[in-house]
Amino acid sequence: MSSLLSIKNLGVNFDTARGSLEAVHGVDIEIPAGTSVGVVGESGSGKTVMCRAAMGLLQGSNVKRSGTVIFDGHELTAMSKEEVRNLFGSGMAMIFQDPMTALNPVRRIGSQLSEGLRVRLEMSKKDAMVRSKELLELVRIPNPTAVLNSFPYQLSGGMRQRVMIAIAIACNPKLLFADEPTTALDVTVQAQILQLLRELREDLKMSMVLVTHDLGVVAGNTDYVAVMYAGEVVEYAPTTKLFADMRMPYTEALLESIPKVDHKSGTRLAVIAGRLPNPTDRGAGCSFAPRCKYAQEKCHKEHPELKKDPDGHLYRCWYPIGVAL
Amino acid sequence: MFKFGFWLQRVAQLLIVLLLVTFGVSMLLRLIPVDLATILLPVASEEERVMLRAELGFDKGPIGYYLQWLGNFVQGDFGKIYFSGGTENVSDHLKQAMPRSLLLMVYTQVLALAIAIPLGVLSAYRAGRRSDKVISNTLFTLSSIPNFAIALLLIIFIGVKFAWLPTLGYVPIAEGYWEHLKHMIMPVISLSVGLIATYTRLLRADMIAALREDYVTMAASKGLSDQRILWRHVLRPSSVTLMTSAALSMGGLIGGAIVIESIFATYGVGFEVFAAIAGRQYIAMQSTVAVIALFYVFFNLVVDIGTGFVDPRTRDRRVNA
Numbered sequence: 001m002s003s004l005l006s007i008k009n010l011g012v013n014f015d016t017a018r019g020s021l022e023a024v025h026g027v028d029i030e031i032p033a034g035t036s037v038g039v040v041g042e043s044g045s046g047k048t049v050m051c052r053a054a055m056g057l058l059q060g061s062n063v064k065r066s067g068t069v070i071f072d073g074h075e076l077t078a079m080s081k082e083e084v085r086n087l088f089g090s091g092m093a094m095i096f097q098d099p100m101t102a103l104n105p106v107r108r109i110g111s112q113l114s115e116g117l118r119v120r121l122e123m124s125k126k127d128a129m130v131r132s133k134e135l136l137e138l139v140r141i142p143n144p145t146a147v148l149n150s151f152p153y154q155l156s157g158g159m160r161q162r163v164m165i166a167i168a169i170a171c172n173p174k175l176l177f178a179d180e181p182t183t184a185l186d187v188t189v190q191a192q193i194l195q196l197l198r199e200l201r202e203d204l205k206m207s208m209v210l211v212t213h214d215l216g217v218v219a220g221n222t223d224y225v226a227v228m229y230a231g232e233v234v235e236y237a238p239t240t241k242l243f244a245d246m247r248m249p250y251t252e253a254l255l256e257s258i259p260k261v262d263h264k265s266g267t268r269l270a271v272i273a274g275r276l277p278n279p280t281d282r283g284a285g286c287s288f289a290p291r292c293k294y295a296q297e298k299c300h301k302e303h304p305e306l307k308k309d310p311d312g313h314l315y316r317c318w319y320p321i322g323v324a325l
Numbered sequence: 326m327f328k329f330g331f332w333l334q335r336v337a338q339l340l341i342v343l344l345l346v347t348f349g350v351s352m353l354l355r356l357i358p359v360d361l362a363t364i365l366l367p368v369a370s371e372e373e374r375v376m377l378r379a380e381l382g383f384d385k386g387p388i389g390y391y392l393q394w395l396g397n398f399v400q401g402d403f404g405k406i407y408f409s410g411g412t413e414n415v416s417d418h419l420k421q422a423m424p425r426s427l428l429l430m431v432y433t434q435v436l437a438l439a440i441a442i443p444l445g446v447l448s449a450y451r452a453g454r455r456s457d458k459v460i461s462n463t464l465f466t467l468s469s470i471p472n473f474a475i476a477l478l479l480i481i482f483i484g485v486k487f488a489w490l491p492t493l494g495y496v497p498i499a500e501g502y503w504e505h506l507k508h509m510i511m512p513v514i515s516l517s518v519g520l521i522a523t524y525t526r527l528l529r530a531d532m533i534a535a536l537r538e539d540y541v542t543m544a545a546s547k548g549l550s551d552q553r554i555l556w557r558h559v560l561r562p563s564s565v566t567l568m569t570s571a572a573l574s575m576g577g578l579i580g581g582a583i584v585i586e587s588i589f590a591t592y593g594v595g596f597e598v599f600a601a602i603a604g605r606q607y608i609a610m611q612s613t614v615a616v617i618a619l620f621y622v623f624f625n626l627v628v629d630i631g632t633g634f635v636d637p638r639t640r641d642r643r644v645n646a
């Protein structure tokens with residue numbers, strides 16, 4: 001199976017006042033064409049940085065990226081910023097966690113939506129507006145003409161997220177990075193947005209990277225799952241396999257931390273005792289060791305290598321669940 | 326979307342500010358422990374002074390005096406400037422001084438903004454890098470030179486040594502635009518330098534904050550060029566502080582360019598205030614200060630309207646205001 005996106009040994013460091021912060025380290029992910037891959041992990045585990053680094057969207061003199069990213073035959077990490085930019089919109093696109101902050105507050109929806117069409121597809125102003133209206137209909141916005149003339153602050157959260165999806169799919173991308181697209185939304189709206197993404201993915205034959213901190217979201221919406229912890233992918237498997245036969249103690253802890261349905265907390269925030277390690281100083285051993293109930297002496301001393309089951313299931317653990325040692 | 330109630334309220338607020346300012350100046354005047362009539366008419370007879378007191382309302386209480394002055398002011402009677410032997414109307418002085426000050430202000434603002442906006446955008450875009458440091462340090466150094474020193478340097482080199490530009494006086498536009506401009510260039514540069522530094526710093530800070538926003542990454546992920554993102558997506562939401570600062574300095578330039586107006590003998594409104602104080606022409610001072618306050622308030626209102634266009638969120642807040 002050919003990969004649409006192939007990430008090899010991706011690393012991202014930020015120079016900060018407190019020293020070098022290693023946000024992403026040694027990430028390997030293959031995203032086969034036509035699939036949806038979930039990326040799960042607690043807040044701060046490096047999901048956003050990983051996606052933005054893959055697309056080349058991290059700006060600033062304090063960002064150091066290493067490794068290789070190949071998208072649709074293009075080695076992004078060897079291309080200039082301008083060359084990579086030519087793949088945005090029609091190749092890769094991204095939707096963001098908070099649709100309030102990700103839409104420009106001072107520009108009308110119509111101009112933000114038609115902009116990509118005009119710049120990337122070189123449409124005329126009129127054609128772009130007509131297409132923009134179609135796109136709003138495509139994301140099931142009931143009154144597209146009014147919305148085109150609105151400012152983001154005049155719309156509800158769910159509407160804004162639909163607008164953002166419309167902007168992202170405007171130029172028919174092959175791969176959509178959806179960075180926690182439902183985290184900022186009400187539970188009922190979350191389900192609608194996920195449903196919309198599922199349908200669009202099918203209609204547009206689009207692959208997707210679905211980032212979330214909620215294993216529940218991953219379940220019905222992805223073919224593969226990458227579990228991230230402290231900047232690393234610690235487990236990677238087909239979604240059904242992961243739920244049925246997980247290897248990582250961290251994945252298990254994530255799953256156990258999903259609140260019961262009757263637990264009326266609104267959002268489902270994963271809570272695991274303890275905290276993520278300090279990203280400017282990750283000790284020598286397994287980064288999960290201080291919180292892991294299976295941890296043994298070796299875990300504190302040696303960083304676990306990436307291991308691969310015969311079926312391709314990847315994990316990083318000295319004492320994986322369900323494997324006889 | 327014109328929120329009538331909001332603007333009515335805003336105008337009322339500004340009118341109250343105007344009344345308070347003019348009343349304050351009026352009270353200060355009456356607090357001076359001297360006889361104003363004697364100061365205005367030093368060599369006149371007592372009868373003439375009694376007449377002046379009655380004419381100007383000095384014989385009334387402070388509030389009566391203020392109301393009389395205000396009544397005259399709103400009808401365009403700004404009072405007189407008294408000489409030994411004659412008077413001139415303050416309004417005639419202002420009629421001559423106001424276009425000079427307004428033009429000086431407009432040129433200064435245009436020059437300052439035309440330079441500060443690109444510099445601010447560039448230094449925010451290159452924040453922390455060489456070009457940013459060069460811009461920041463240069464502007465910091467320049468802004469620490471007082472504007473009269475810049476004026477003197479310009480006069481010494483451009484005016485005297487190379488004799489490129491005239492060093493003194495004002496030429497109305499009617500007598501030739503180029504001649505007019507030649508007289509304005511050096512005063513305008515002297516006044517702009519400090520403003521350029523301030524404006525660049527404000528815009529840079531707001532742009533750096535805006536560049537961290539998700540909508541910038543979003544715009545980048547649409548495949549837009551950095552240029553387009555900076556000018557079309559980041560500049561506008563970052564310019565509200567700059568606009569407010571510009572409004573304040575517009576008022577300041579109308580009434581506060583005393584030193585520069587004196588050095589270059591362009592004699593605008595600032596100089597009128599100075600002359601009124603130096604010549605103890607208190608009525609002239611009171612009316613001129615009131616006119617300057619009027620301009621402050623007017624520019625404030627203009628910027629209020631302007632920010633509504635630049636940032637629609639401020640318009641929304643007004644609905645609930």
Ligand SMILES: Nc1ncnc2c1ncn2[C@@H]1O[C@H](COP(=O)(O)OP(=O)(O)O)[C@@H](O)[C@H]1O
Nearest residue numbers: 014021023042043044045046047048049050279
């Ligand atoms: N621009 C940045 N500069 C410095 N540190 C950053 C920056 N962006 C993210 N980080 C750090 O990188 C780590 C991973 O963050 P992020 O990818 O946003 O996590 P997630 O999306 O999984 O919640 C965090 O420790 C965060 O503080």
Ligand code: SF4
Nearest residue numbers: 286289292299317318
């Ligand atoms: S390596 Fe050890 S500490 Fe790390 S997850 Fe596995 S068992 Fe737990």
Ligand SMILES: [Mg+2]
Nearest residue numbers: 047048179180
């Ligand atoms: Mg995130």
